[in-house]
Amino acid sequence: MAAATFSATLVAPSILNSHSETNTASSSFHKPKISVFAKPKSICFRSSGPRICRVFNANKFVRTEVNSRAAGVIRANAAQVAEEARPSAQKEMEVVDVDLGDRSYPIYIGSSLLDRPDLLQSHVKGRRVLVVTNTTVGPLYLDRVVAALTHGGSNISVESVILPDGEKYKEMGTLMKVFDKAIETRMDRRCTFIALGGGVIGDMCGFAAASFLRGVNFIQIPTTLMSQVDSSVGGKTGINHPLGKNLIGAFFQPQCVLVDTDTLSTLPDRELASGIAEVIKYGLIRDAAFFEWQEKNMQALLTRDPSALAYAIKRSCENKAEVVSLDEKESGLRATLNLGHTFGHAIENGIGYGGWLHGEAVAAGTVMAADMSYRLGWIDDTLPKRIVKLLKQAKLPIAPPEEMTVDKFKSIMAVDKKVADGLLRLILLKGPLGNCVFTGDYDRKTLDDTLRAFCHS
Ligand SMILES: NC(=O)c1ccc[n+]([C@@H]2O[C@H](COP(=O)([O-])OP(=O)(O)OC[C@H]3O[C@@H](n4cnc5c(N)ncnc54)[C@H](O)[C@@H]3O)[C@@H](O)[C@H]2O)c1
């Protein structure tokens, strides 16, 4: 497909919204449409305690409901969940649905969700669970996850494997430890793997679940902001190869994602800011109102105001869920989630993985993408300024590190996954705030100008 045509089909969000009109039940921006001629059908998957039900209408996924025997049927993504489906001590919970037909799943977002045995137990298939975590997160939260799984004589038996912490362990040897444990403890096809940790654990555990016995049930409990707003949603799983990041993997969707916002209280500041870079991305590529909200609420996010964080996570998940439900396997639209990432990956690779956090590299990459968009005449000059201001406020970098030269950028970007037929396609901003394109149809000289503007040599 010609790049120009391609970019034209990927203008977001106005065209996107019209494409998705029949398919937007996953997003709480739109009310689920219930047609009058077909009776909704529910598929529920637990017979004891509160049940989680998926409602279909004319075979189309509509929404997730939490059915509580005590409280009656509650629509999970409606505000009254907070009022009726939980014991009075529990706080509000939001549910965002990822609409992928029979592989649809809910993202639960709220405080104290690790203390909600019903949620976790409802998504466990069989009686055997393997929790995959690491040496940092395990000591903080593993006991609570085990307690939730076994609460009330659930009959669920739980094993765990604690991996070393760090991106450098997202590789085959460490993955083998997960399989070793699963085989030693005789996990069978009806077992459930649970990822408890940040994106590294989520990607590894997800890939292990995708490949163990050709695929077992999988639950994500993301504990970094990065994983809560991005990596736990959408089913991309995988590990690194010595020759490149995320080169070995599979698309494999979880049964549910459980985001307990309280886990962010132990997250280091720098990791929090790294996640904020992805939150900013959603506003820029498709959600102007969300970007404007961030401009007003960045301080609340940085001071970890619980309701600000919960809102940012929910809105990010809604955006990601909608994109993923329209383009699960990244044939086009999903690539727009990579705003700033081509420049960012070059930075991560150029200075050596681990030098900068992913979100830090994405932040600098976003400024570079905005600069190039402005040079192309696709956005006005106020937008790059607003982006820089917001990133600075979040204490994120707004330029690449000194060691990144023009040549280094060029040589690394030449092998980017988004190169097709020798043409580097980029996600660039175009039009008013909240619009972007994924395109290879731009003036090469403009890319050079941007690189020269940000690099010393
Ligand atoms: N699958 C996807 O779609 C996708 C998307 C974006 C990123 N990723 C991947 O995610 C990874 C980055 O994820 P990340 O930023 O979460 O990094 P991470 O998993 O390395 O976590 C960052 C650090 O925070 C620690 N940590 C996690 N939760 C904590 C908590 N609650 N309290 C204290 N410390 C905690 C971790 O142990 C680690 O040291 C990369 O490997 C990236 O490739 C995947």
Ligand SMILES: [Zn+2]
């Ligand atoms: Zn990213």
